[in-house]
Amino acid sequence: MSESVLIVGAGNGLSASFARLCHSNGMRVMLAARNIDKLAALAKETDASVVACDASDPGDVERMFVNADESIGTPDIVVYNPSTSARGPVSEIDKNAVRDALLITCYGGFLVVQEAAKRMLARGTGSLLLTGASASVKGFANSSSFAMGKFGLRGLAQSSARELAPRGIHVAHFVIDGVIRCQGSDGGNDGKLDPDAIAQSYLDIHRQHRSAWTWEAELRPWVENF
Amino acid sequence: MSESVLIVGAGNGLSASFARLCHSNGMRVMLAARNIDKLAALAKETDASVVACDASDPGDVERMFVNADESIGTPDIVVYNPSTSARGPVSEIDKNAVRDALLITCYGGFLVVQEAAKRMLARGTGSLLLTGASASVKGFANSSSFAMGKFGLRGLAQSSARELAPRGIHVAHFVIDGVIRCQGSDGGNDGKLDPDAIAQSYLDIHRQHRSAWTWEAELRPWVENF
Amino acid sequence: MSESVLIVGAGNGLSASFARLCHSNGMRVMLAARNIDKLAALAKETDASVVACDASDPGDVERMFVNADESIGTPDIVVYNPSTSARGPVSEIDKNAVRDALLITCYGGFLVVQEAAKRMLARGTGSLLLTGASASVKGFANSSSFAMGKFGLRGLAQSSARELAPRGIHVAHFVIDGVIRCQGSDGGNDGKLDPDAIAQSYLDIHRQHRSAWTWEAELRPWVENF
Amino acid sequence: MSESVLIVGAGNGLSASFARLCHSNGMRVMLAARNIDKLAALAKETDASVVACDASDPGDVERMFVNADESIGTPDIVVYNPSTSARGPVSEIDKNAVRDALLITCYGGFLVVQEAAKRMLARGTGSLLLTGASASVKGFANSSSFAMGKFGLRGLAQSSARELAPRGIHVAHFVIDGVIRCQGSDGGNDGKLDPDAIAQSYLDIHRQHRSAWTWEAELRPWVENF
Numbered sequence: 007m008s009e010s011v012l013i014v015g016a017g018n019g020l021s022a023s024f025a026r027l028c029h030s031n032g033m034r035v036m037l038a039a040r041n042i043d044k045l046a047a048l049a050k051e052t053d054a055s056v057v058a059c060d061a062s063d064p065g066d067v068e069r070m071f072v073n074a075d076e077s078i079g080t081p082d083i084v085v086y087n088p089s090t091s092a093r094g095p096v097s098e099i100d101k102n103a104v105r106d107a108l109l110i111t112c113y114g115g116f117l118v119v120q121e122a123a124k125r126m127l128a129r130g131t132g133s134l135l136l137t138g139a140s141a142s143v144k145g146f147a148n149s150s151s152f153a154m155g156k157f158g159l160r161g162l163a164q165s166s167a168r169e170l171a172p173r174g175i176h177v178a179h180f181v182i183d184g185v186i187r188c189q190g191s192d193g194g195n196d197g198k199l200d201p202d203a204i205a206q207s208y209l210d211i212h213r214q215h216r217s218a219w220t221w222e223a224e225l226r227p228w229v230e231n232f
Numbered sequence: 233m234s235e236s237v238l239i240v241g242a243g244n245g246l247s248a249s250f251a252r253l254c255h256s257n258g259m260r261v262m263l264a265a266r267n268i269d270k271l272a273a274l275a276k277e278t279d280a281s282v283v284a285c286d287a288s289d290p291g292d293v294e295r296m297f298v299n300a301d302e303s304i305g306t307p308d309i310v311v312y313n314p315s316t317s318a319r320g321p322v323s324e325i326d327k328n329a330v331r332d333a334l335l336i337t338c339y340g341g342f343l344v345v346q347e348a349a350k351r352m353l354a355r356g357t358g359s360l361l362l363t364g365a366s367a368s369v370k371g372f373a374n375s376s377s378f379a380m381g382k383f384g385l386r387g388l389a390q391s392s393a394r395e396l397a398p399r400g401i402h403v404a405h406f407v408i409d410g411v412i413r414c415q416g417s418d419g420g421n422d423g424k425l426d427p428d429a430i431a432q433s434y435l436d437i438h439r440q441h442r443s444a445w446t447w448e449a450e451l452r453p454w455v456e457n458f
Numbered sequence: 459m460s461e462s463v464l465i466v467g468a469g470n471g472l473s474a475s476f477a478r479l480c481h482s483n484g485m486r487v488m489l490a491a492r493n494i495d496k497l498a499a500l501a502k503e504t505d506a507s508v509v510a511c512d513a514s515d516p517g518d519v520e521r522m523f524v525n526a527d528e529s530i531g532t533p534d535i536v537v538y539n540p541s542t543s544a545r546g547p548v549s550e551i552d553k554n555a556v557r558d559a560l561l562i563t564c565y566g567g568f569l570v571v572q573e574a575a576k577r578m579l580a581r582g583t584g585s586l587l588l589t590g591a592s593a594s595v596k597g598f599a600n601s602s603s604f605a606m607g608k609f610g611l612r613g614l615a616q617s618s619a620r621e622l623a624p625r626g627i628h629v630a631h632f633v634i635d636g637v638i639r640c641q642g643s644d645g646g647n648d649g650k651l652d653p654d655a656i657a658q659s660y661l662d663i664h665r666q667h668r669s670a671w672t673w674e675a676e677l678r679p680w681v682e683n684f
Numbered sequence: 685m686s687e688s689v690l691i692v693g694a695g696n697g698l699s700a701s702f703a704r705l706c707h708s709n710g711m712r713v714m715l716a717a718r719n720i721d722k723l724a725a726l727a728k729e730t731d732a733s734v735v736a737c738d739a740s741d742p743g744d745v746e747r748m749f750v751n752a753d754e755s756i757g758t759p760d761i762v763v764y765n766p767s768t769s770a771r772g773p774v775s776e777i778d779k780n781a782v783r784d785a786l787l788i789t790c791y792g793g794f795l796v797v798q799e800a801a802k803r804m805l806a807r808g809t810g811s812l813l814l815t816g817a818s819a820s821v822k823g824f825a826n827s828s829s830f831a832m833g834k835f836g837l838r839g840l841a842q843s844s845a846r847e848l849a850p851r852g853i854h855v856a857h858f859v860i861d862g863v864i865r866c867q868g869s870d871g872g873n874d875g876k877l878d879p880d881a882i883a884q885s886y887l888d889i890h891r892q893h894r895s896a897w898t899w900e901a902e903l904r905p906w907v908e909n910f
Binding site: 168196197199200202203207210214216217218219222223224225230231 | 880
């Protein structure tokens with residue numbers, strides 16, 4: 007029986023690379039996004055199911071997992087990517103946009119972890135891979151809402167790792183510390199992260215033996231200041 | 233002209249100790265809480281104004297600051313204490329309780345920082361003191377919602393510190409790493425944090441010269457494992 | 459009976475400010491440095507004993523504490539400041555200079571902590587205040603030997619804090635994240651750390667109640683990028 | 685032309701697993717240890733050169749690299765494993781043992797990084813893989829010398845990563861957070877780290893594309909408290 011993967015927040019970039027890598031490794035793939043219009047080509051290329059889902063909506067997330075139950079079964083891997091933010095001075099940014107950012111970036115991560123954990127715990131295995139950013143570990147000026155969401159998601163990841171690892175679920179958080187290059191561009195001499203390279207590290211960590219799990223890894227271009 | 237302090241999330245413990253300490257240092261005091269019934273004695277003792285405020289409600293927070301404008305002026309110090317959490321396995325905790333926890337613990341912090349920053353930036357000085365916990369820097373099992381909220385608040389604090397410090401506003405985050413002892417109890421040979429001792433450190437950090445500011449300090453009992 | 463302080467690595471800047479602050483608070487002061495010629499004026503001003511000591515030499519450190527036993531008694535506070543480094547590319551810096559840097563910055567800290575701990579444990583109280591730098595928590599390019607020494611000193615501080623705090627000894631590590639301004643200069647609008655301000659925070663942390671101790675605090679100018 | 689690897693501090697466990705993994709991937713292998721008597725079987729199994737080296741001795745380290753120049757060429761991978769410590773209360777441990785621990789665990793790492801960097805910079809590629817421990821990021825009671833050495837090595841790794849990454853050298857630090865199981869034992873239901881699993885993660889990180897490098901990864905058993 008082949009493995010399966012659910013990618014929440016699918017689009018271009020990392021999620022597309024990871025979908026292709028999983029597909030080429032024989033996994034069944036499911037793609038979820040708020041707007042699924044853009045996913046047709048990727049879904050075709052990776053033989054993927056597609057489901058529309060606002061990750062900050064509890065009902066949507068529950069329906070997405072019921073849909074997964076039917077189409078790919080309990081996923082072996084669930085990836086959580088979505089984030090938004092309201093950029094600008096903390097004294098000026100829109101209150102509603104900050105709230106939405108927190109709900110999508112962090113609360114949505116919880117909703118997905120919860121539904122995935124229910125299923126993975128019943129089976130006793132699975133990997134939950136949460137996508138962070140530089141802002142997960144460093145709060146930058148004029149970026150408070152992004153820091154709130156990404157720090158919060160990291161807290162979820164660390165708490166869930168402590169809780170779920172001893173029950174067989176591998177939770178890993180990735181600090182993507184740089185700009186991901188667009189598919190087809192040259193990445194400026196590798197000064198931007200190649201999404202295929204990120205995807206390979208996601209798969210490497212999924213493949214780790216349970217006696218030697220990583221809960222967090224940062225990834226950055228060789229020339230990136232940090 | 234004496235200094236003034238607004239304490240959001242006032243009750244017993246740290247907030248009461250800090251109110252008393254500020255009052256005894258000649259500051260005007262304003263106390264805010266969702267439920268203000270419990271604040272009568274403390275308000276009387278510290279000559280404080282009292283205002284009801286759900287810190288996760290934008291309108292409430294705006295009204296609280298308008299109220300402060302009239303009663304104590306732009307505060308020299310604003311303290312943010314509120315938090316809630318939904319304790320239990322990440323696969324079982326109530327989705328709505330998690331959402332509320334995130335909004336009160338983290339989003340409420342943003343609302344208060346925003347309104348305070350608007351006023352403090354106009355004056356060019358002020359201290360924003362945000363109360364964290366062990367869960368601000370370590371995500372414990374069965375405590376995912378608390379980790380989400382407290383990590384997120386720390387991200388807000390760090391981002392705001394980087395943004396506001398060069399404009400004269402001192403943002404500091406406190407990692408309270410232990411149990412705060414109840415007023416009047418003996419603290420088990422100082423095995424729990426004395427709220428008066430915490431309050432002194434809050435004031436010490438407010439009093440720091442701007443050439444040597446601390447953005448984060450942890451406080452724990454001498455006998456606490458960490 | 460008044461308190462006493464031993465400042466290892468005394469010179470200008472922070473150590474001089476702290477000596478003056480302790481003296482003005484009624485403490486007996488002892489100053490130690492490799493080269494004590496420069497200490498005459500400060501010693502006179504603070505009624506201090508002076509002792510020559512190469513902090514990386516076990517015999518010197520033992521003799522310094524024997525000297526302290528006789529002149530100021532077991533110190534209530536011991537400060538450790540010394541550091542050296544070999545600046546330059548890791549592929550080019552002088553091997554002997556790196557070794558010396560590690561021995562002075564880190565091993566000397568151990569020697570001082572050990573002798574101080576022996577005495578403080580017998581009494582059951584005392585503060586060990588270790589001076590770190592930006593390099594204590596961030597390893598910069600072309601600064602490997604400084605990172606090695608200061609990271610190592612921080613490891614000593616954290617381990618000693620965990621070990622000695624439950625026995626009554628307060629170990630605190632200070633991350634001085636910026637340039638300390640020279641005595642008498644204006645500090646460029648407080649863009650450099652005022653050594654008197656740092657000294658005040660050292661004393662504040664010494665004065666903390668044992669139910670709410672800080673083991674680490676960073677200090678930086680309001681305008682410093684971090 | 686096949687890749688080559690130099691493993692400093694070779695013995696059983698991780699180093700043996702990594703030697704085998706590299707050999708099975710077609711690399712030329714060189715093994716270095718203070719005592720090489722124990723390496724005969726592993727050397728035969730992996731067609732490896734063997735060299736005696738006290739990693740804390742500058743002359744020994746230089747000779748080791750000259751030896752490597754002749755036998756395996758400039759290594760594509762250099763691994764640094766050695767560490768010692770003096771376990772016990774900070775007030776009681778032997779001063780000389782602490783000094784030796786610092787020199788072997790940390791200074792030896794510098795000596796090896798320096799000689800490796802000289803050669804790798806000339807070529808423009810290479811991986812420097814430094815082995816840390818729980819004590820690299822957490823200073824435990826009664827373990828001050830181990831914390832000093834391992835924190836210091838981490839400082840070296842981080843500084844070197846910032847300095848060398850933009851010149852093509854991948855520096856990575858591994859926090860081995862648990863006990864490595866002995867070859868042939870069952871690891872208690874994977875409660876100890878399988879050295880083959882660690883070795884795989886070392887190789888995965890060596891294989892990362894330079895647009896997405898990890899500078900630090902922790903590895904721990906699924907059931908390990910952290």
